[in-house]
Amino acid sequence: MKRNKFLLAVGVLTALLLGACSHGKHDSSAPVPVNTNTSGYADTTGGANQLGNAAEDARTAAERALTNNIVYFDYDSSVIKEEYKSVVSAYARYLSANPAAKVRLEGHTDERGSREYNIGLGERRANAVRDALTAAGVTPAQIAVISYGKERPAVEGHDEAAWSQNRRVQIIRL
Structure with a gap:
């Protein structure tokens, strides 16, 4: 029929x-x-084409949302700032929709403080992002955490402008 x-x-x-x-x-x-x-x-x-284009548009929007892969933090803090929660949410949606996908969360700090303290702070920051991802439904097996502390600055410098760019977690898709 x-x-x-x-x-x-x-x-x-x-x-x-x-x-x-x-x-x-x-x-x-x-x-x-x-x-x-x-x-x-x-x-x-063109219905089939329109559906294909809609799916492609959704994928493109999702990819655009993943272009920002950095979450910045305040001095001596591991609390995710409000303006970076959308970055974490975009990765949570991506990882939930792609169970085979994995990310590495790289914690970083500015140059102030001892090496040991900054390794711990970088780890706390990366763990804060990990906890937000898992709270949004991402499986822990999809997430690896590492802290580089102050060893890999994004910006060289000894002022607040440089330091603010170094206090971060980078989300690396694997």
Whole structure:
């Protein structure tokens, strides 16, 4: 039954398209032929393409959301700032939707403080991001945590402008 309706729809569409083409001109302002399916919703001839484009748009939006992979922190803090919660949320959605995907959370600090203290602070920061991800439903097996402390600065310098760029967790997709 469904196959017969499908073949009928294809036949009608073909006739409409051939009729439009037989005039020798193509009028781009002409309405697109519409087939009303059994659900009662109109389906244009490009319906499959539109669904494919919507899925592609969603993937593109998701990829754009993942371009920001850095969460910055205040001095001597491992509390995720409000403005970076959207970054964590984007990665939580990505990881939840892709159970085979994994990330490495790299904790960093500015140059102030001892090496040992900064390794611990970098780890606390990375663990804060890990905890936010797992609270959002990401499996712990998808997350690796490492702290570099002050050993890998993003910006060289001895002022607040440099330090603020070094107090971070980088989310690396593996």
